[in-house]
Amino acid sequence: MRWTALLLLAMVLWQSCYSQNNPQKPQAMENDKTKKNPVYSRTDSAKVVMKDDDWKKILAPDVYYIARQKGTERPFTSPFETLKEVGTYYCAVCGNPLFKSDTKFESGCGWPSFYEPISKSSIIYLPDNSLGMQRTEVECGRCKSHLGHVFDDGPPPTGLRYCINGVVLDFEKAKTAEKKYKEGKGSE
Numbered sequence: 001m002r003w004t005a006l007l008l009l010a011m012v013l014w015q016s017c018y019s020q021n022n023p024q025k026p027q028a029m030e031n032d033k034t035k036k037n038p039v040y041s042r043t044d045s046a047k048v049v050m051k052d053d054d055w056k057k058i059l060a061p062d063v064y065y066i067a068r069q070k071g072t073e074r075p076f077t078s079p080f081e082t083l084k085e086v087g088t089y090y091c092a093v094c095g096n097p098l099f100k101s102d103t104k105f106e107s108g109c110g111w112p113s114f115y116e117p118i119s120k121s122s123i124i125y126l127p128d129n130s131l132g133m134q135r136t137e138v139e140c141g142r143c144k145s146h147l148g149h150v151f152d153d154g155p156p157p158t159g160l161r162y163c164i165n166g167v168v169l170d171f172e173k174a175k176t177a178e179k180k181y182k183e184g185k186g187s188e
């Protein structure tokens with residue numbers, strides 16, 4: 001008699017645990033964006049060269065428009081513009097690490113702004129004389145995707161402002177920062 005009661009209890013507990021652990025999780029947007037992109041890697045630094053048609057097949061339309069057709073997103077539309085989380089910004093096209101959050105600043109220009117890239121090889125610089133302006137275009141150092149422009153009105157120590165389209169950025173929160181926060185020491 002006791003056995004049956006115990007067994008029943010165990011079954012009820014198991015069932016409630018089971019159903020609690022299996023709610024349908026919404027799919028992460030980031031995964032959707034990079035799912036069918038075979039060149040995306042945060043560790044491989046080999047240069048990526050691909051035909052425009054192939055880019056079109058593997059990139060989301062908004063990413064393709066900015067990265068491969070040198071488009072510009074509307075100002076104040078990127079959630080990254082005001083993001084203050086600690087972590088790393090990657091190229092959304094190929095996964096190349098581009099900027100650390102500690103070089104991000106509020107420029108008020110409407111696009112995510114940084115004063116320094118992670119390394120010299122993160123970025124390629126090209127003169128851009130379109131729209132009757134003399135600007136310097138910045139491209140991803142690994143896949144040559146258009147990211148935005150760099151201007152010389154940024155804050156110290158570099159005096160530079162990398163004005164980057166949020167659509168072509170991926171963000172990963174720093175794991176140590178998350179741990180610190182959970183331990184209640186995240187007020188730094």
Ligand SMILES: [Zn+2]
Nearest residue numbers: 091094140143
């Ligand atoms: Zn890239």
